[in-house]
Amino acid sequence: MNTMKRELTFSYAAFVMGVCFAFIMIPAAVFGVKIHVMFVLSWLIAIPLCMRLDYTYKELQSGMLDFIPKCIMPVLLILIIGGLIGAWCASGTIAYITALGLKMINPQYFLATAFAITFICACFTGTSFGTCGTIGVALMGVAAGMGIDTYWAASAILCAAVIGDGLSPLSDTPNVIAGATNVDVFKSVIFQLPMTIPVILISFAFYAFMGVFGDVPMADTSTISNLVIAIEDSYNLGVWCLIPVILVFGLLIFEFPAIPAILIGILSAIGVAVVFQGQSIVNTVSAVWGGYHLVSDNKLIETLFSRGGISSMTGTAVLIIFSFGLFGILKLCNVLDVLVVPLTKKIKCRLSGVVCVIVLGFLANFSSSASFSEVFTGNIMTTVYDKAGLNRLDLTRAATVGCLVFSMFVPFTVMCATVTGFLGVDPVAMFKYYVSMPLYLIVILLITGFNLDKSLLAKMSKS
Secondary structure, three states, X not given: OOOOOOOOOHHHHHHHXXXXXXXXXXXXXXXOOOHHHHHHHOHHHHHHHHHOOOOOHHHHHHHHHHHHHHHHHHHHHHHHHHHHHHHHHHHOHHHHHHHHXXXXXXXXXHHHHHHHHHHHHHHHHOOHHHHHHHHHHHHHHHHHHHOOOHHHHHHHHHXXXXXXXXXXOOOHHHHHHHHHHOOOHHHHHHHHHHHHHHHHHHHHHHHHHHHHHOOOOOOOOHHHHHHHHHHHHHOOOOHHHHHHHHHHHHHHHOOOOHHHHHXXXXXXXXXXXXXXXXXXXXXXXXXXXXXXXXXXXXXXXXXXXXXXXHHHHHHHHHHHHHHHHHHHHHHHOOHHHHHHHHHHHHOOOHHHHHHHHHHHHHHHHHHOOHHHHHHHHHHHHHHHHHHHOOOHHHHHHHHHHHHHHXXXXXXXXXXXXXXXHHHOOOOOHHHHHOOHHHHHHHHHHHHHHOOOOHHHHHHHHHO
């Protein structure tokens, strides 16, 4: 094995990185090609470029095999969470929480209640796409009947969907970011709370204020009533549906290991589905693997609750594995280390690190994929944070803002284009209606700039 390697310059490292990610990003942005495939094909770009530095293929392969195991824990969590969602759809857990939320509709405070309902649904379904495409569409219909401005209604729905997506451990976003940074997903979510709670409260207060001082006519809420009736017709709803939720979150609060806690949530949901929903054990266990398939006359309800399953998360899991393979090659050849040297010199404190992550995450969204932004930003900035002696929890929180929240300001990202398309609003015209997105930036800069969460950071770093 040749131990003498050619000296790696910054310009060549930038060239390697640029070529690899242009190969991934351009087909994804221009033709809508799956970035999962492009990530694995990019190995064919990275390998010969790195072999020019006198690395052998066996050495590069060992770099991949050494780096990929670092993502096994988040990959396992993602797959198991997929099973949890399937089981909770079968048990009526998600349906019960959704029905409770829909019953909260108050015409006088429509924007505030729409915000709350969408947030709850996004948190417990783990999908902003599914929430906007179902409950969001129904709420937009109610808003139209009430004469509420279309863009303000969409504002409440989209802001809540993004907040719920970024905060929910059932969502792809926190899991991908946690996987890319090698941070426990539940620690990452908890560490977001000092940032996210003020954003939620201020946003809710703003929409409630608009309800108090706005002229709201009598509303036709028959669409919402029909949704609730359809849910109740499809499930045997009751407090028993909450048993899996109480068990999972109760165990996690008492710092029970995440994987056993989620598995207990799956097992208890299977029990609820069999005993209270009349499901067979075979069908329920099948839902854990392939997702639950609800049959309903209401297509919105059918779409919302026909989801989940371990197999539904394989795409996200594969994306993480393939991206870790690429970064393993680049890491072995010191491409990442050479590229982050200028960044490391500029980052001297928590605040500068957070700003850098947010900017990089936002720029990476121009690939058209928030998932790419999360993987790219997480892997690049992990090295920077480690060299600068900063905490990766700060990185995960900032990545949520830069990669997810600010993706709504890049109209051709899959995230922005899809959810605004569901609601029938122009993605560019929506920019000035986003209440929560600027709040995220203000709150995170205040928290990190003044070290307002210093004690939480120290406590979570020790645990």
